[in-house]
Amino acid sequence: MSEPLVTLRAVSKHYGRAIAVNNVSLDVFEGEFVTLLGPSGSGKTTTLMLIAGFEAPTSGEIRIRGASVVARPPEKRDIGMVFQSYALFPHMSVFDNVAYPLRTRRVPSTEVAERVARVLDAVRMSGFAGRYPRQLSGGQQQRVAVARALVYRPSLLLMDEPLGALDKKLREEMQSELKDLQRTLGVTTLYVTHDQQEALALSDRIAIMNVGDVVQIGSPLALYEHPATDFVAGFLGDVNTLDGVVAGAETGVVRVEIADGIEVTVTTAARPSAGKRVRLTLRPERLDLATIAGGVNCWRGLVRGATFRGELVRYDVELGSGLVVNVSRPYRGQETIFGPGQEVFVRSRPDDWRVFG
Amino acid sequence: MSARSTWRQAGLLVGPALLLLVAVYLYPLGRLFVLSVGGGGPGGAGLEAYRRLAESSVYIDVLLRTTRISVVVTLVCLLAAYPVAYVMTRVGPAWLRVLMVFVLLPLWTSILVRTYAWMVLLQANGVLNNVLRWLRVIDEPLRLMYNETGVVIGMAQVLLPFAILPLYASLRSIDPRLSRAAQSMGAGPWRRFYSLTLPLSMPGMATAALLVFVQGLGFFITPALLGGSRVITLAMVIETQVVDLLDWSLASAAAMVLLVLTAALVVGFDRLVGLDRVWA
Numbered sequence: 068m069s070e071p072l073v074t075l076r077a078v079s080k081h082y083g084r085a086i087a088v089n090n091v092s093l094d095v096f097e098g099e100f101v102t103l104l105g106p107s108g109s110g111k112t113t114t115l116m117l118i119a120g121f122e123a124p125t126s127g128e129i130r131i132r133g134a135s136v137v138a139r140p141p142e143k144r145d146i147g148m149v150f151q152s153y154a155l156f157p158h159m160s161v162f163d164n165v166a167y168p169l170r171t172r173r174v175p176s177t178e179v180a181e182r183v184a185r186v187l188d189a190v191r192m193s194g195f196a197g198r199y200p201r202q203l204s205g206g207q208q209q210r211v212a213v214a215r216a217l218v219y220r221p222s223l224l225l226m227d228e229p230l231g232a233l234d235k236k237l238r239e240e241m242q243s244e245l246k247d248l249q250r251t252l253g254v255t256t257l258y259v260t261h262d263q264q265e266a267l268a269l270s271d272r273i274a275i276m277n278v279g280d281v282v283q284i285g286s287p288l289a290l291y292e293h294p295a296t297d298f299v300a301g302f303l304g305d306v307n308t309l310d311g312v313v314a315g316a317e318t319g320v321v322r323v324e325i326a327d328g329i330e331v332t333v334t335t336a337a338r339p340s341a342g343k344r345v346r347l348t349l350r351p352e353r354l355d356l357a358t359i360a361g362g363v364n365c366w367r368g369l370v371r372g373a374t375f376r377g378e379l380v381r382y383d384v385e386l387g388s389g390l391v392v393n394v395s396r397p398y399r400g401q402e403t404i405f406g407p408g409q410e411v412f413v414r415s416r417p418d419d420w421r422v423f424g
Numbered sequence: 425m426s427a428r429s430t431w432r433q434a435g436l437l438v439g440p441a442l443l444l445l446v447a448v449y450l451y452p453l454g455r456l457f458v459l460s461v462g463g464g465g466p467g468g469a470g471l472e473a474y475r476r477l478a479e480s481s482v483y484i485d486v487l488l489r490t491t492r493i494s495v496v497v498t499l500v501c502l503l504a505a506y507p508v509a510y511v512m513t514r515v516g517p518a519w520l521r522v523l524m525v526f527v528l529l530p531l532w533t534s535i536l537v538r539t540y541a542w543m544v545l546l547q548a549n550g551v552l553n554n555v556l557r558w559l560r561v562i563d564e565p566l567r568l569m570y571n572e573t574g575v576v577i578g579m580a581q582v583l584l585p586f587a588i589l590p591l592y593a594s595l596r597s598i599d600p601r602l603s604r605a606a607q608s609m610g611a612g613p614w615r616r617f618y619s620l621t622l623p624l625s626m627p628g629m630a631t632a633a634l635l636v637f638v639q640g641l642g643f644f645i646t647p648a649l650l651g652g653s654r655v656i657t658l659a660m661v662i663e664t665q666v667v668d669l670l671d672w673s674l675a676s677a678a679a680m681v682l683l684v685l686t687a688a689l690v691v692g693f694d695r696l697v698g699l700d701r702v703w704a
Binding site for chain 1: 605
């Protein structure tokens, strides 16, 4: 494998006794789109600021293109940065904003004009060069901020919740635009967000952070399908979390009792001993409802609530003794929609359950 | 509720202050104007007093000197205040409080006291000259008093808070993320300063300049004590006309000149920057 563009080795950041970033190691490779995903206070923005150089690590090593940058100020790290607030210069036109990093590098003015025009074209803001930031909408400001961070072709693009201030529809539009732009330009990108949908949509790899730790790094699919912890399972997508006791284990299969008389058969390589307390997770869309019984992991249930969401219907189904699971069924016009109070059978495949102990 | 009751409320709230203003400010000002055009005097109404002001090289000199001193004091104040205001935006809340006290303390001390203190420091046998001589920097005492240098030093010190406070407010309102953005794009400290901080603090500089310059034009105690009879300013001329020469007409005309000059500056500032930004 080639040398990573950015390397973090055992990087920690302490504020007094509070630990913001704890022993984080991470590699970002050339051309990759990596997202730091986590709830607020998970240390994702601090990690970004450490790489940008606005914060100094308490310990650990940060390298860009193999060279340690810990002692280097942000202006010497060859990074581009997009802030949630956009941080456009209010006293400069769009053109001057985007030209700023080029002029800082003493690029000749004819080349400045050319490159600014090209990058404004790439973000579809060509007609706005003479406008001032206050005359632009949020989405337009966002585009200018991206253009400004890309125009000097930095080795690394850092983005701190860049779409956080936009409304949902615009956010989704900008997501696909950002992704296209990143792929076309091939710029290595490190992205921070707390929005799991955004992380799934944009990233080649996601690093999930929680209270200062990187919990797991992997492709969106790998994280979704094989979460390392129940935190990851719960943070990336919706999940049913059920606690139970191991009733028995054979090769590749474990049986877990989650309530009186309700046993789940789970496919897993782990072989926990009988009587051990474990936590099970299952995605709502991996549960199905039926009017007839059949197969393993089939239990009688009572529909408590049903929410029609258009392309899917979400159900709260009680399995007895207060145990309620969320079920998400696709709706394509043919499927039966169950109503509250209806008796159903809840079915799931052993492969879809995950065990954490 | 209705527009009328809103107006009545506003009238009740503003009324007392307005009455006071009319009684102790606008009315005397009107009287001054009448006096300046010779109203009530033996010669009848006319521009006689203004003609005397305009034709006398003494008064022209005084006006030029007053303006010059104000300009220099304004420049000195801006240069001295900017770093202080900048530091105030950079320090933590505890240090900010300390600095704020040091900025405000002089404002709560009588100008007379502060000017006498400057006399102790600046006179030929004063603290400053003695220290410089003791350090053998100079052989003869520097003339720091009874000239424009002394007046500028004293006035700049007295007026400094009026430059620091608006500059501080202006610098504090600059989004610190702008500087970070510039830094990420490769801009070093100097480039960030002259491309961001300086232009974005222009309204603060304009406000500081206006407050200092306008006050400087009408300054009396400090130039009178530190400048003495060698550095006559417009305010001193007015005082002499009224107290010693009893020439109310000429004094009023000089006061009107000062008033019009000040008003023109304020109006010009309002057009360029906006008066609402003075305290924002």
